[in-house]
Amino acid sequence: MSGRILVIDKTAPDAGARAGALREAGFECIHCDSFESVLARLPDPAVDLLLAILPVDAAAHREAMGFLRGLRGRPGCDRLPVVVPGGWHDAAARLALLEAGACEVTDAPMPAELLQARIRNLLRARDTRDELARREATHRMLGFSEASASFAPRQRITVIAPDPPEDGFADWGLPGPLHRVGPHRPFAAEGRGADLFVIDGAALCARGHARNDLFRIVAELRSRSATRRAAQLVLLPDQSREAAMLLDLGADDIVPGGVLPEEIAYRGRRLLRRKLLADRLRATERNGLQAALTDPLTGLWNRRYALPHLARLIAGAQARRRPVGVMLLDIDLFKAVNDTHGHAAGDEVLRQVAARLRDGLRPADLLARIGGEEFLVAMPDTSLDQARSAAERLRHRIREAPFRISETRGSCRVTVSVGVALGPRGTDPETEAEALMSRADAALYAAKTTGRNRVTVSLGAA
Known part of the structure; x- marks a missing residue:
């Protein structure tokens, strides 16, 4: 997968290394030196993603918050993927950036392979959204316009966690109810029909499961017909190098340790919205047209x-x-x-x-x-x-x-x-x-x- 990335890097020292790693992965990088120059260039359909590399301080956070809110309110820019990598250790600050419009914020400098995997993941999600828009536009052009259904069905969430369950099973504020299965039974009846799988890798690793178990679960969920269309949110104990492989195997989002429960809930709700969008995409092929x-x-x-x-x-x-x-x-x-x-x-x-x-x-x-x-x-x-x-x-x-x-x-x-x-x-x-x-x-x-x-x-x- 290739793409054109708009980069604003205010940290300077390793800007060249980051851009070089992205170019090696097939991405074209276009550099801007300020948020104002970014806004002057947008909207631009040739830009696939915005990478904002900022100093981790209160002033940069305030500036980024204002920029993201302004970007999301600008016509044609509301869905541009935005990644803010590196060093945001304050969990509340991370969550605020996500809620303001960032698609990804990290709590540590992001390794090149993980950054590349995150970008691929976001561009796949963008492709699903764009294809839905194209299909609906084609239907209208052919004279078969139908209003999209406004009713959103209740979505089902299945948590894959240690077996036997620990006391005080967490729900992280996700829209319930949550159904729980063990790591060796993620494909049992409880998991069928799930819209979102939350794979509690942090708890699994703490209970002695190998990281390879996470690879197996993610890959099998994505390969089986009963579960392949469900979203996957993986919780990790840290921002490890395995995260890139999990994303490429089929995980939709990775959450490292130390985040607020509200961030897990926010990311889960975001994936459920994306799943609903993908369901709409497939439904256009089954409707009256x-x-x-x-x-x-x-x-x-x-x-x-x-x-x-x-x-x-x-x-x-x-x-x-x-x-x-x-x-x-x-x-x-x-x-x-x-x-x-x-x-x-x-x-x-x-x-x-x-x-x-x-x-x-x-x-x-x-x-x-x-x-x-x-x-x-x-x-x-x-x-x-x-x-x-x-x-x-x-x-x-x-x-x-x-x-x-x-x-x-x-x-x-x-x-x-x-x-x-x-x-x-x-x-x-x-x-x-x-x-x-x-x-x-x-x-x-x-x-x-x-x-x-x-x-x-x-x-x-x-």
Whole structure:
């Protein structure tokens, strides 16, 4: 993941080292020397995140509080991720900065690998929010505008803590009720349907559990179908180097020891709001628009939805000056599947191909069935190398295992050919969407004519 970061660093001595570590991780850093120069530059859709590195003193705290409140009140800046790393030992000061609008504040200088993981985590959350906005805008453009539901259902919280439980089981002021499970039973019935898991790593470590147990819990919660969509808040005894790995494994937030219970509650409520937003994103695919905008066989978006949404992705890419990767995938020799096994078997193969493609993509990627056996994928914020790598990964997902047709007819194998193109180039999003599709289609044709089961990149992709 890459991104463009606006940096204000008032501590100077190690500013170069911080920027260097971020550049090595693929981020572009733009430096400002004051809050005023930051505000003069914003709003800017090309900026992904603000990193504010400040002296830890009362004057800097007051200045940062005023800046954050002003930033959040400015149109177009209310959701810009803001990270304030380093040395805020006063728990009340940390909480005040979070409530004023910071997305992350740390109580110790943040190691480079943890800072990078925090930024990746925040940008993933931003992508979910932006994709929801794009989908709702596409629905309105197609004439299917519906008001978003204002009712927020009661959300369920499950705490993973030592077993047997300690006396005085903490609730940290989270909106209850809280359901508790032991570290070896986080996937039991009590954990199913949870919107938020609070993993009390501090208590687990105090009771002799290894840090590897936390890795196992986070990874398994994220991988299992019953729990993968739940938010995860991990409490650690300190700001350890394991925090970066936990974030990359799937934890949504990490809280080191020494914070106020109010901060844990604040972070938990924030994750519950994010979970509700993600649920809304998925609900847009299941509402009344589904019949008009989705393919009834595979459940994917159809051409009617995909083309205007691709134009909207391109418009966003132009504003942020970031690339969009587009690929067209076509099942090789699909007619032979129908002729050999029957059309019902062909339909089953199409459904399973769609499922494998969906499982191999990010939530913000567009996946649509646009023809009989042809699929469109659009990947925002994706370089040519990343698009080619993703195409190869999808091709392998289709080829690697047979497709089960029925109990009586057994299974069959299929492959796909993929054409890849990169944009945008032009200024008009709709024209550029057509041009990108045309370049990807030409690359797909080349893949078909040179042997099938391969990925070909448009000659004009770079």
